[in-house]
Amino acid sequence: MDTKPPQQRLIGLTGGIATGKSTVSDFLNQKYGVPILDADLYARQAVASGSKILLAIARRYGPEIVDQQGHLNRQALGEIIFNNAQEKQWLESQIHPFVKQCFQSALAQLEQEQTVVLSIPLLFEAQLTHWVTEIWVVTCGPAQQIERLIQRNGLTEAQALARIAIQMPLAEKIAQADMVLDNSGQIADLESQIVEAWRLLF
Numbered sequence: 020m021d022t023k024p025p026q027q028r029l030i031g032l033t034g035g036i037a038t039g040k041s042t043v044s045d046f047l048n049q050k051y052g053v054p055i056l057d058a059d060l061y062a063r064q065a066v067a068s069g070s071k072i073l074l075a076i077a078r079r080y081g082p083e084i085v086d087q088q089g090h091l092n093r094q095a096l097g098e099i100i101f102n103n104a105q106e107k108q109w110l111e112s113q114i115h116p117f118v119k120q121c122f123q124s125a126l127a128q129l130e131q132e133q134t135v136v137l138s139i140p141l142l143f144e145a146q147l148t149h150w151v152t153e154i155w156v157v158t159c160g161p162a163q164q165i166e167r168l169i170q171r172n173g174l175t176e177a178q179a180l181a182r183i184a185i186q187m188p189l190a191e192k193i194a195q196a197d198m199v200l201d202n203s204g205q206i207a208d209l210e211s212q213i214v215e216a217w218r219l220l221f
């Protein structure tokens with residue numbers, strides 16, 4: 020009898036800014052109970068009030084980058100790093116080791132789970148594809164991406180375009196995907212694609 024456990028499926032969920040990763044991971048978690056590990060969430064924990072990384076950020080950009088309550092002004096830091104490649108690289112060098120550590124600890128706790136989703140916006144850019152067994156890319160048309168980003172983050176069109184422009188083009192991500200979820204339409208349409216993608220897994 021073959022007693023070898025089935026290989027754990029680690030789904031790398033990625034895409035462009037505001038294309039719908041969180042919408043997909045929330046649905047997967049609610050419908051199928053699959054655990055979600057979220058790089059954006061870990062990156063927020065990295066700069067928690069009073070953390071070493073937040074202190075380093077305040078040293079570099081001045082104390083006004085932290086508000087009266089001791090929280091990072093994310094809008095202000097975004098304005099800096101999404102418009103300056105060198106500063107973006109510096110910030111990533113501070114935050115990414117913490118994020119990687121979080122993934123490693125969380126995965127060690129989830130070894131018995133057959134499927135885990137790793138939501139990582141920079142899966143390709145940070146060369147983390149070897150962490151996962153398959154890659155799902157959530158995409159949408161440029162008009163929807165710009166509109167959703169402006170709406171959600173309260174950005175101008177120029178700010179939204181700058182954030183999109185610093186990421187790897189969506190077409191390059193799609194070319195390397197095992198599964199593409201097109202979120203250009205209604206949420207219900209996206210959900211049908213997720214159900215189908217999940218069905219193909221098993």
Ligand SMILES: CC(C)(COP(=O)(O)OP(=O)(O)OC[C@H]1O[C@@H](n2cnc3c(N)ncnc32)[C@H](O)[C@@H]1O)[C@@H](O)C(=O)NCCC(=O)NCCS
Binds near residue numbers: 094111172
């Ligand atoms: C600059 C920050 C403070 C702006 O915060 P804000 O609340 O506006 O955005 P949030 O963190 O929710 O990120 C939203 C999206 O922006 C994009 N994004 C974030 N950081 C980066 C980056 N370094 N490079 C490219 N895109 C990025 C991703 O698509 C992400 O899903 C924040 O994004 C940050 O700390 N970024 C650096 C850490 C990082 O690289 N995070 C990505 C996952 S590890």
Ligand SMILES: Nc1ncnc2c1ncn2[C@@H]1O[C@H](COP(=O)(O)OP(=O)(O)OP(=O)(O)O)[C@@H](O)[C@H]1O
Binds near residue numbers: 040
């Ligand atoms: N099909 C859709 N129709 C309309 N709005 C949508 C649709 N899908 C997602 N949205 C909205 O677009 C925004 C971006 O979606 P979501 O947060 O899921 O993207 P994301 O890829 O996780 O974003 P980010 O990488 O920037 O954190 C949200 O405000 C969400 O409610």
